[in-house]
Amino acid sequence: MDERRIGVFDSGLGGLTGLKRLMKLLPGEDVIYFGDTGRVPYGGRSAATIARYTRQDIHFLESFSVKAILVACNTASTVLPQLGGFDIPVLGVIEPAAEAALRATRNGRVGVIGTAATVRSGAYERALAGRAETLAVPCPLFVPLVENGHFRPGDVVIETVAREYLEPMRDFGCDTLILGCTHYPLLRGVIGEMLPGVELIDSGAAAAERMAALIRSRGLESGRTSGSVEYHLSDDPEGFERLASVFMESRVTAGAKKVDIEAY
């Protein structure tokens, strides 16, 4: 039993799709969520800048003496190996999503879509090396399109962009596709239409499952039956509830606190 909270962070609010799963799996845990909304998006930045931002995000959550940290952001997860060791478990999305894809694939061809930085890092190819054939395609417009409401089937803008990005995936013939960005689960409908029969792996959900297993196997459960979430953002929280409700797929009414992330 461990009464400490679990920390979760993302470059913005996309990580809420992972948080949602975590709360379902571990309903008794208290969670601190940090969204780096003052510096979002990470996906177009350099590895050095992403590493610096990610280090600050982890320091911020560590300041609450959390018992574990879930990095609910693919771009930030790609730099974890270079940040070195931590005193508590810090779990990224790459390896859990890669393992989930390997369990799902039947033809050994796994596609990966993500931000420019995630794809450029080669993190998924390394995680899958020797165990599956891999094709990774950057989809830089998916995040702004989702954030601006263009994510539903029938929307000509998202469908045109998705067709262009996913064309190489059709040719590649993967039967499993890793949604390598925590914004992408909202595009399940659009992507599913273009790649029928392909299994879509939700990277945030895969990481949440791994976190739940870790908490249980190490006896780190809170012992309570219901938990709560405290939200922190690096930009002013105006509009937080609206966008958070999109990613949580239910109404979010909790406010968010503002944090000066540059101080960490």
Next chain:
Amino acid sequence: MDERRIGVFDSGLGGLTGLKRLMKLLPGEDVIYFGDTGRVPYGGRSAATIARYTRQDIHFLESFSVKAILVACNTASTVLPQLGGFDIPVLGVIEPAAEAALRATRNGRVGVIGTAATVRSGAYERALAGRAETLAVPCPLFVPLVENGHFRPGDVVIETVAREYLEPMRDFGCDTLILGCTHYPLLRGVIGEMLPGVELIDSGAAAAERMAALIRSRGLESGRTSGSVEYHLSDDPEGFERLASVFMESRVTAGAKKVDIEAY
């Protein structure tokens, strides 16, 4: 005569469209350009965060003892009034663009398009108040679409998004439209097709003209016949030449230096 340089900054590289005009008008001046690529885009952030970032950008350029600063970013320009006085002229784009629109309009109806933050600030409405009827419409997807190459006429993605954003402008019946973001001059073709006969005001160019007039009227010219530009960015400069060439509409080969903007 004043041998000091002129500082120019933008949240990213869109401000290069203003720099281009400035260099044409003042070919003898040396310029320092700063692009806050580690924290771009500003347009979706809160006024408080934009003010903090803009203050740092100005401090950085002041550290070079520049003789004047051109804020080649509409979103940053909206917070200048609250940043207070400066020892050197600091010129934003709002007022020069508003004045250019007033000179151009014949029917007294001026449209404004910009980022969410620029429109929310009401800066253009204030600048035009009592002198023109105004309608301001936020176009949050224009920046990511331009940066990802969707800006040419015939591109179904930009045309679909532009049609949706510009529909209220057609109904409004403006004869003059302020391109209230330094990315938007690249969309001249697309916007011109949808609003035929409407005069498009390039806010960065209008501000560059104002800066040139100011430099001349105060006798601050360098006295040289050719100048150079030094580029500084807050993210690693990888890919800088490619994107810079898009905005400058000519090949940029000069490298860029990396600056830790959080230190200013």
